[in-house]
Amino acid sequence: MEFWLDEECGRRAERKHPPRRRPLAGLSLAVTGGAAAGIGAGFSAAWFLGAGALLLPPLFLWVRRRGSTGLLMLAAFCLMAAHARMSTGGRPGITLGSLLSGPVEYVPFVAVALEDAVPRPARPGQTASAVFPARIEGVNRDGTWRRVDDRIRVVLRGDPENRRLPRYGERWRLRGVVRPDVPRRSGLFTLPENQAVVDPDRAVFLDAGRGNPLKAWCLDRRRAAREILARGLEDYPSEGGLLQALLLGYREDLPSLLREDFAVTGTVHIFAISGAHVGMVTMLLAGLLRALGVPRPRWFLLAAPLLAAYTVTTGAATSAIRASVMASLLLAAPFLRRKPDAVSTLAGAAMVLLLASPGQLGDLGFLLSFTAVGGLVAVQPVFDAWALRTFRRDVWQLPEEEQPEGRHRREAGLHLARYASVSVSAWVSTAPLTAFFFNLFSPVALAMNLVVIPAAFVILLSGVMSLACAVLPGGISEVFNHAARVIAQGLALLIRWAASVPGGHGFVRTPPAAGVAAWYAVLAVAAVMARRVRGALPAGLALLVAMGAAWGAMEARRCRVSVLEAGDGQAVLVQARGARVLVDTGPAYRADRLLRQLRRQGVNQIDVMILTHSDADHMGAAVALMQEVPVRELWLPAATWPSPKMREVVQSAEAAGMPVRRVRAGDEGDWPGDIYWEVLWPPEAVEMSKADDASLVLRVARYGVSILLASDAGAEQESALRARGAEPAAAVLLAGRHGEADATTEGWLEAVRPRDILISTGLHVDGKRPDEGLLERLAKRGIRVWRTDREGGIHLDLAGRPARWPDPGYRIRTDR
DSSP, rough: HHHHHHHHHHHHHHOOOOOOOOOOHHHHHHHHHHHHHHHHHOSSSHHHHHHHEEEEEEEHSSSTSSSHHHHHHHHHHHHHHHHHHHHHOOOSSHHHHHHSSSSSSSEEEEEEEEOEEEOOOOOOTOEEEEEEEEEEEEEEEEEEEEEEEEEEEEEEEEEEGGGGGOTTTTTTEEEEEEEEEEEEEEEEEEEOOOOOEEEEEEEEEEEEOOOOOHHHHHHHHHHHHHHTTTTTTTTHHHHHHHHHHHHHHOOTTTTTHHHHHHTTTOOGGGOOOOOHHHHHHHHHHHHHHHTOOOGGHHHHHHHHHHHHHHHHHHOOOHHHHHHEEEEEEEHHHTTTTEEEEEHHHHHHHHHHHHHGGGGGGGGEEEEEEHHHHHOOOTTHHHHHHHHHHHHHTTTTTTTTOOOOHHHHHHHHHHHHHHHHHHHHHHHHHHHHHHHHHEEETTTTHHHHHEEEEEHHHHHHHHHHHHHHHTTSSSSHHHHHHHHHHHHHHHHHHOOOHHTSSSSEEEEEEEHHHHHHHHHHHHHHHHHHHHTTTTTTTHHHHHHHHHHHHHHHHHHOEEEEEOOOOOSSOOEEEEETEEEEEOOOOOOOOOOOOHHHHHHHHHHHHSSEEOOOOOOHHHHHEEEEHHHHHBBOEEEEEOOOOHHHHHHHHHHHHHTTOEEEEEOOOOOOEETTTTTTEEEEEOOOOOOOGGGGGOOOEEEEEEEEEEEEOOHHHHHHHHHHHHHHOOOOOEEEEGGGGGOOSSSHHHHHHHHHHOSEEEEEEOOOSSSSOOOOOHHHHHHHHTTEEEHHHHHSEEEEEESOOOTTTTOOOOEEEEOO
C-alpha cells in the first residue's frame, strides 16, 4: 500500500503543466511603459512616432521569426509613448496658454461643461463653491473673440444652494480670473491644468445639448434615481446622503465628519463608485440571468451593455471602468469559448484605459484600483490554497462518515478564511500607496472591510429594489429606502466606533519612493516563490513587517525643524523625536493646506502649539486646527496685543480643557531628543503700538546647532534684544517679518551670524517680501537663502550627534 502511494505521488509530481501564454500581459507592460515614457518625456512625440513607424515594416517581414515578439513590444512602446505625449502635451496654436499673455488674466470665455458641477461646502477662510471640468471654446481678449479648444477647471464661487449649477453638455458664458498651464500634481505626475475662478453674477447659461447624447441620457437617469432614493428620507439627511453616496456616487450631501471616519478606517472607497460596486452589480445580474434560465455564453450580450450604462451613469470613475471592462471580458470568455484568465483580463483593462486616456496612468484611482486587483490575483490564491489545506476533509474519511456539525464548522471556517484573505491581500497590496499618497496607516481597515462590503451589498440590493418599484403605487420604494436607511445607520455607528479605536489608524510621514518599490519587490518575489516553496509568502510578509517596523523606529528618532508653506503667513513644525511642537499656524484660508502638510509629516497630535503674536497671518488657522488635531498645550507670549481672534483661540483652548502657558524672555527648557529651547523676546512688560512689538522670538538648539525663529520681530525689537545683552547667535535664521525691509538689519545679521536664512513668504504679495535690498546684503555676506514661495516647505534634519568641522550638523531639503 505504501509503495503504491509513493509511486502514485511520484507520478503526479512528474506531471508538468505547460506554461500558460498570456500575450496581453506582455503587451500591457509595453503600453504602460510607453505611457509613462511619453508623459515624462521632454521632447516631441515625433521622435517616438518615427521610431515606432520604423519598427513596423520588419514586423511584417519577420512575423514568424525569433525576436519578432521583442520588436512588437518595442513598437507598441514607441507608439504608445507618442500617443501619451500628444494627449498630455496639448496641441500647439489652439490652447488657452498660447492666447493669454500673462500668468493670470481676468477675461470672459465660453465653455461647455464636461460633468455636472459638484458643490463644495464652506471651509475655514474659504467660501462655498461648485467645481466642474469644462471644454473651453472661446476667449474674448481686447474685445475680440478667439477660438480655443482646451480643457479648464472652473470654480464657481458662492453658495450653490440658491442658484442653478452647470450640468453636463451645457454651454455657459463665464467671466473670471483665468490661470493657464498651472502645474498640478495628481498622483505620480505633475501636469499643466487651466484654472478659472468665477463669481456667481458672472455666469450666464447659453444653451444645452452640447455633449454626448448617450452620456447625457445616463446622467439624466442618475438624477432621477437620486430623487427616487430620497423618497421618505426627508427627515434623515445624513442617512439619505450616505445612501446616495453608496449607490450613485453623490458625495456632496455626505456629512464631512462621517466621510472622515470612513477615510481613516480605510473604507471610503465604497463612496466612489468603484470595482466593488461593479462587482456587486455583476453578481446581481448573474443571479437574475441564472434565475431566468439564460445560458451562460449569452450573459455577455445582456450584461455587458448594462454594466457600461451603470458605469457611465455613476460618473465613470477609473476603478469602475476597470471593473466594468474586466467583468465584460470575463463574461465574454464563455461567449468566445475561451477559458477566463484573471491576469489577461486585468492586462486588457489596463490597455483599454491607457489607450483611451494615457494620463490615467498617474491617477490615484488607476494606481489603487489596479494595485488592489493585482494583489488579489497574485497573493490571494496563495492564501486560498492554505485555507483549502487547513479546512479540507480527511482524505481517509468517506463523505457520509463526516458528522454534520464537523462539516458545518469546517465549511464555515473555510468560507471565513477565504473571505478574510481577500481583505488581507488587498490591504497588503495597497498599504504602501495609501501611506505614500494619503499618509494613512489603518490596520482597522482589515476588519472593517469584512463588514462594510456585505453591508454595502445589502444597501445596493435595497436601492435596486427601490428603483425597480418606483413606478408602483403605495410607496413601496420608500419601504426599501427605509430598509437601506436602517442598515446605513448601523454601518455609520460601526464606522464611528472603529474610527475612535486607539491604534486603529494613524498618520505617518510620507515613505520614500525607494521603500515603496522595495515593498512591492519583496511582495512580488514572495508571491511567485510561494507557488513552489511552502512558507515563502509568510516569510515575505514577516520581512515586510520588519521593514515597516524598522522605518517607523527610524522616523520616531528623527529630529527636524520644518518651515511649512503657509502663504503670506508662517508655520514652523519642530519634531523632537516623539514630540510635535507647532510654532504658529498661518492664516485661516490656509488651514486645509496646513493640515495636509502636517499629515505628510506624520503628525497625529500636537504636544505644544505656540502662537508668537496676535497677527491673523500667524495664528488665523489655530481654531480650525484645534478641531482637527488634538493639542495638549497652548503657549502664548506673556504680553499680547488685544485681538478678537486671539481671544477666540484662548476661549477654545479653555473650553477644551487645554492648559495655557504664558512664556517670556528668559524662559527655557528641553524637549525630547536633546532639543533645547529658549525665549529671547518679549519681556514681561513691553510697550506695544502694534501686535508685532510683542512677537515671540524663540531659539531651538541641538548639539550646538541653533535655529532662531524671529517671527515678526522688526528692527526695533532686534535693537532692543541686543541692548538687553541677548546672544542671538544661530546657524540658521528664520527672517523676521517675512523678509521685509524693516527687519533683519545689518546689526542683527552681525549678531546672529547665520549660515542659512529661511524666508516664509507667499506668491501673491505686494512685492515687499522679500526685500530686494535684503537679498543683496545676504548675497554679499555669502548667506544661503531659502524661500517657501520658491522651494515650498523647507526641512532641517538635525544630526544625531555633535558635528565635527566642517560638517554644519544639519541638512536642508525642500519640497520642490
